[in-house]
Amino acid sequence: MSKRLFSCLLLTSLALPAWAAFDVGQLMADLARHKGGKAKFVEKKYISLLDKPVVSTGEMTYTAPDKLEKRTLTPKPEILILDKDLLSIERDKQKLTINLGNQPEALAFVDSIRGTLSGNRAALEKNYLLHLSGTQDKWVLTLLPSDQKIATLLQRITVSGSKNQIRSIEYLQADGDRSILSIEPIETK
Amino acid sequence: MTRSAGRTFLLWLLAMLAGVAIVWQARFSADMSFFLPAHPTAEQKVLVDQLKEGAVSRLLMLAIEGGEAGQRAALSRELRGRLLKTDNFVVVQNGEADGLQADRDFLFKHRYLLSPAVTAERFSVAGLHDAIANSIDLLASPAGMMLKPMLARDPTGELYAIVSQLNAGAQPNSRDGVWASRDGERAMLLVQTRALGSDTDGQEASIELIHREFAAAAAAAGLTDVRLQLSGPGLFAVKARATIKDEVGRLSLISTLAIVGVLFFVYRSLRLLSLGLVPVLSGALAAVVVVSLVYGTVFGITVGFGSALIGEAVDYSIYYFVQSGRVGLDAWRQRFWPTIRLGVQTSVAGFGALLFSGFPGLAQLGLYSLSGVLTAALVTRFVLPKLAGNTPLRRDLAPLGMTLNRHLQSLAGWRWPVLLLAALAVGQLYLHRHSLWHPELSALSTVSAEDGARDMAIRADIAAPDSRYMVVIGAAEREAALQAAERAGEKLDRLIADGVIGGYDSPARFLPSLATQQARRASLPPADLLQSRLQAAQQDSPLAAGKLGGFIADVAAARNQGEVTRQSLDGSSLALLVDSLLLHHADGWSVLLPLHPPSGEDAPEIAATTVRQALAGSDALFIDMKGEFNKLYNDYLHEAMLLSLAGLLAIVALLTITLRSARRLATVLLPLVLAVLIVIAGLNLLGERLHLLHLVGMLLIVAVGSNYALFFDGAERQQLDPETLASMAIANLTTAIGFGTLGLSQVPVLHAVGVTVGPGAVLALLLAAIFVPRETRR
Numbered sequence: 001m002s003k004r005l006f007s008c009l010l011l012t013s014l015a016l017p018a019w020a021a022f023d024v025g026q027l028m029a030d031l032a033r034h035k036g037g038k039a040k041f042v043e044k045k046y047i048s049l050l051d052k053p054v055v056s057t058g059e060m061t062y063t064a065p066d067k068l069e070k071r072t073l074t075p076k077p078e079i080l081i082l083d084k085d086l087l088s089i090e091r092d093k094q095k096l097t098i099n100l101g102n103q104p105e106a107l108a109f110v111d112s113i114r115g116t117l118s119g120n121r122a123a124l125e126k127n128y129l130l131h132l133s134g135t136q137d138k139w140v141l142t143l144l145p146s147d148q149k150i151a152t153l154l155q156r157i158t159v160s161g162s163k164n165q166i167r168s169i170e171y172l173q174a175d176g177d178r179s180i181l182s183i184e185p186i187e188t189k
Numbered sequence: 190m191t192r193s194a195g196r197t198f199l200l201w202l203l204a205m206l207a208g209v210a211i212v213w214q215a216r217f218s219a220d221m222s223f224f225l226p227a228h229p230t231a232e233q234k235v236l237v238d239q240l241k242e243g244a245v246s247r248l249l250m251l252a253i254e255g256g257e258a259g260q261r262a263a264l265s266r267e268l269r270g271r272l273l274k275t276d277n278f279v280v281v282q283n284g285e286a287d288g289l290q291a292d293r294d295f296l297f298k299h300r301y302l303l304s305p306a307v308t309a310e311r312f313s314v315a316g317l318h319d320a321i322a323n324s325i326d327l328l329a330s331p332a333g334m335m336l337k338p339m340l341a342r343d344p345t346g347e348l349y350a351i352v353s354q355l356n357a358g359a360q361p362n363s364r365d366g367v368w369a370s371r372d373g374e375r376a377m378l379l380v381q382t383r384a385l386g387s388d389t390d391g392q393e394a395s396i397e398l399i400h401r402e403f404a405a406a407a408a409a410a411g412l413t414d415v416r417l418q419l420s421g422p423g424l425f426a427v428k429a430r431a432t433i434k435d436e437v438g439r440l441s442l443i444s445t446l447a448i449v450g451v452l453f454f455v456y457r458s459l460r461l462l463s464l465g466l467v468p469v470l471s472g473a474l475a476a477v478v479v480v481s482l483v484y485g486t487v488f489g490i491t492v493g494f495g496s497a498l499i500g501e502a503v504d505y506s507i508y509y510f511v512q513s514g515r516v517g518l519d520a521w522r523q524r525f526w527p528t529i530r531l532g533v534q535t536s537v538a539g540f541g542a543l544l545f546s547g548f549p550g551l552a553q554l555g556l557y558s559l560s561g562v563l564t565a566a567l568v569t570r571f572v573l574p575k576l577a578g579n580t581p582l583r584r585d586l587a588p589l590g591m592t593l594n595r596h597l598q599s600l601a602g603w604r605w606p607v608l609l610l611a612a613l614a615v616g617q618l619y620l621h622r623h624s625l626w627h628p629e630l631s632a633l634s635t636v637s638a639e640d641g642a643r644d645m646a647i648r649a650d651i652a653a654p655d656s657r658y659m660v661v662i663g664a665a666e667r668e669a670a671l672q673a674a675e676r677a678g679e680k681l682d683r684l685i686a687d688g689v690i691g692g693y694d695s696p697a698r699f700l701p702s703l704a705t706q707q708a709r710r711a712s713l714p715p716a717d718l719l720q721s722r723l724q725a726a727q728q729d730s731p732l733a734a735g736k737l738g739g740f741i742a743d744v745a746a747a748r749n750q751g752e753v754t755r756q757s758l759d760g761s762s763l764a765l766l767v768d769s770l771l772l773h774h775a776d777g778w779s780v781l782l783p784l785h786p787p788s789g790e791d792a793p794e795i796a797a798t799t800v801r802q803a804l805a806g807s808d809a810l811f812i813d814m815k816g817e818f819n820k821l822y823n824d825y826l827h828e829a830m831l832l833s834l835a836g837l838l839a840i841v842a843l844l845t846i847t848l849r850s851a852r853r854l855a856t857v858l859l860p861l862v863l864a865v866l867i868v869i870a871g872l873n874l875l876g877e878r879l880h881l882l883h884l885v886g887m888l889l890i891v892a893v894g895s896n897y898a899l900f901f902d903g904a905e906r907q908q909l910d911p912e913t914l915a916s917m918a919i920a921n922l923t924t925a926i927g928f929g930t931l932g933l934s935q936v937p938v939l940h941a942v943g944v945t946v947g948p949g950a951v952l953a954l955l956l957a958a959i960f961v962p963r964e965t966r967r
Binding site for chain 2: 043045047049050052054055056072075076078080087089091099177
């Protein structure tokens with residue numbers, strides 16, 4: 001895994017002279033090379049009604065290009081699996097399966113994270129305007145919803161990371177509530 | 190024509206006219222009642238009600254093919270709009286989400302009366318603390334995101350408690366906001382007709398309407414390359430009726446034409462031909478009249494059996510004309526009538542055995558054939574001679590008879606080969622004894638393999654409910670029915686926890702019993718008490734009690750709100766759901782609780798015994814529809830075996846009493862038994878899986894075939910003259926034509942009888958000729 005990651009990076013640095021401008025296309029190409037991995041996450045949800053953020057922690061595993069597993073350990077165990085357009089949530093012995101094809105808003109939401117993970121620019125640009133700042137080592141990608149329906153739910157998504165590793169995703173909802181998902185990769189041999 | 194002949198003719202004509210008048214009034218039906226038990230058990234009654242009136246029997250599945258995905262989606266929306274404007278459909282679903290808001294509003298408004306989590310403990314300090322902490326935890330999950338806007342008013346998560354007990358089940362795929370097939374290449378719709386499943390006319394009209402509206406919608410959109418596929422029980426019923434209607438006409442015409450051709454060849458006289466058809470017409474008419482008078486409704490399949498009846502009934506007039514032509518009427522009555530009478534009696538015994546069947550279709554076939562054969566024989570004996578007067582048969586059949594005789598003589602050497610063949614047949618049947626019978630009722634179904642496959646494909650694409658498993662409870666009152674549903678629900682909840690079932694639907698979820706609603710309301714504390722408990726419960730919580738004013742107000746409102754009634758549901762899709770699960774009928778109410786199998790298996794089945802054990806002691810009845818169907822069929826098959834044996838015994842008894850000789854009895858029976866063996870082995874060899882009607886066919890080989898074997902018995906004492914032999918050959922030919930025509934039918938019930946009795950009758954004659962005792966020959 002790390003070996004492949006290393007060779008990816010090596011290839012990237014060979015292919016890209018340091019002075020080349022870092023743009024969305026470049027970032028997407030980097031991300032697309034990321035074939036998957038395991039990470040710890042901490043998610044904080046700031047909700048206006050609550051005096052403190054709701055914090056959840058766990059692990060997530062990504063397998064390129066379209067399989068994502070989010071395993072929440074605290075405060076309540078929950079397993080969320082996204083496989084293509086099927087989202088299943090397992091909690092309290094109950095399993096809920098949602099076909100995202102039936103829910104365009106939810107799909108747009110999911111596409112923001114999946115599109116970023118897989119470096120699928122077309123999928124992202126279907127629903128969002130992309131804006132990139134920073135350098136290859138420390139970049140911030142901002143997604144602004146272009147669709148009116150999504151804009152009624154979501155103001156902005158901010159993804160930040162380093163090279164082809166996403167470090168955090170912040171969702172700012174239309175009502176001002178926001179959540180920050182921090183990702184810490186687990187190095188596997 | 191003499192005066193007495195005129196009087197007889199008039200009487201006959203009057204009887205025929207009366208018959209026509211009755212038939213004119215008769216009700217004909219081509220629905221599945223033919224197959225449904227006449228005396229159902231409690232389980233079977235549910236099955237029958239569901240098939241005739243249940244929601245599933247009114248479902249039609251639609252698939253739009255061709256064009257682009259966007260065009261199909263637009264067409265799906267347009268078609269739904271058009272269908273909803275008509276009055277023919279209760280539900281038209283295509284995945285559009287417009288109806289959900291009303292349902293959600295209803296659930297939210299009545300959440301404190303509908304939520305199963307509402308108890309006095311939940312509204313104690315500790316209960317409130319736990320429930321609200323759980324809701325906050327849930328906010329961490331995407332599943333809880335829908336709760337956020339309602340959190341201040343529903344901090345204990347009652348809406349979530351209501352919704353999470355609903356089994357979302359398998360949802361159809363979706364493209365462009367409407368349902369699509371798994372591959373996305375078809376837009377799918379699900380329609381529930383207002384017409385009952387048993388109302389074939391209503392189903393036909395609804396299906397035509399769908400096709401018309403689709404064509405109009407496609408034309409309006411300028412689309413020419415789009416097609417509509419449709420399937421469902423209603424379509425099967427309509428198609429089955431069309432098939433039967435078509436076949437009744439076609440088969441009767443074929444057999445009539447063929448038989449008339451044979452008769453004309455024999456008689457060479459239009460007058461004799463017409464006279465010869467008198468007993469046939471009388472029999473066919475009387476058969477319908479008797480069935481209509483006894484059963485009220487005549488099944489289409491029964492009338493389809495008419496082609497066989499014609500072939501059998503015409504025999505008597507053939508005997509009369511050919512035999513009496515030579516010996517005269519009186520001699521005929523003396524010499525031949527007793528043999529014919531015995532033949533009629535054996536036929537009547539065979540058909541009569543079917544009368545006792547609990548399979549209504551079979552009982553009707555029995556009564557129909559019995560009345561027809563009996564009438565034809567009586568008309569031949571008492572009416573035909575008067576009408577015919579002394580009409581000589583112009584054509585001399587002696588040469589034909591002599592030719593036949595020569596051939597039959599030469600058959601005598603075939604005895605051992607035939608016995609060998611029969612032994613091989615026994616071996617063949619023994620070897621295949623495990624795969625001889627078709628195990629399912631579907632063997633009798635008129636649904637073609639192609640239609641069945643299309644139905645499976647559409648059903649899988651739309652994830653339509655198959656409602657195989659169901660718990661049914663009866664009660665005198667609505668309240669009692671709902672309370673029983675809640676009690677059964679508690680037991681089913683435990684089965685869900687144990688993983689025995691995946692889930693279930695219940696009308697009590699949206700319309701709880703008044704007792705339950707009152708208990709839930711009584712557990713809600715008054716506003717000031719709730720306020721103080723919240724203060725205590727929420728001290729350390731991120732959700733301060735001060736922000737929960739909406740919650741306190743809603744609980745106070747719920748305390749003063751009236752109960753949820755059936756009327757409160759009007760305007761939401763929940764009303765339809767409750768109506769399809771809570772049924773009011775003449776003797777009270779019944780509740781249906783469809784069970785969903787545990788998920789994650791390809792062909793999921795529910796462990797019936799575990800569910801039955803869990804429900805033991807209550808009056809809730811667990812039903813596996815597929816199991817019931819197969820049990821029903823096995824009951825029919827078992828019963829048909831008993832009846833066939835009884836019929837066989839009756840025939841043997843009849844022959845024993847009349848023939849008074851074991852040797853003569855054996856001479857008559859041996860060819861019949863051999864014919865049955867050889868025909869059945871032959872069918873098996875040709876790959877035909879036997880079912881119930883083949884079994885009946887075996888009985889009929891004996892009943893009908895004995896008519897021919899009996900003449901050879903007569904021949905033992907008196908030389909079989911060439912004319913008699915010719916008359917037998919011709920009568921046998923017409924019978925074979927009549928039954929053989931049924932073999933052409935696509936209706937399995939008719940086909941099976943046709944392919945069994947048609948060849949069986951011919952074989953019976955041939956074998957009887959082969960096994961005629963030798964000492965009578967020269």
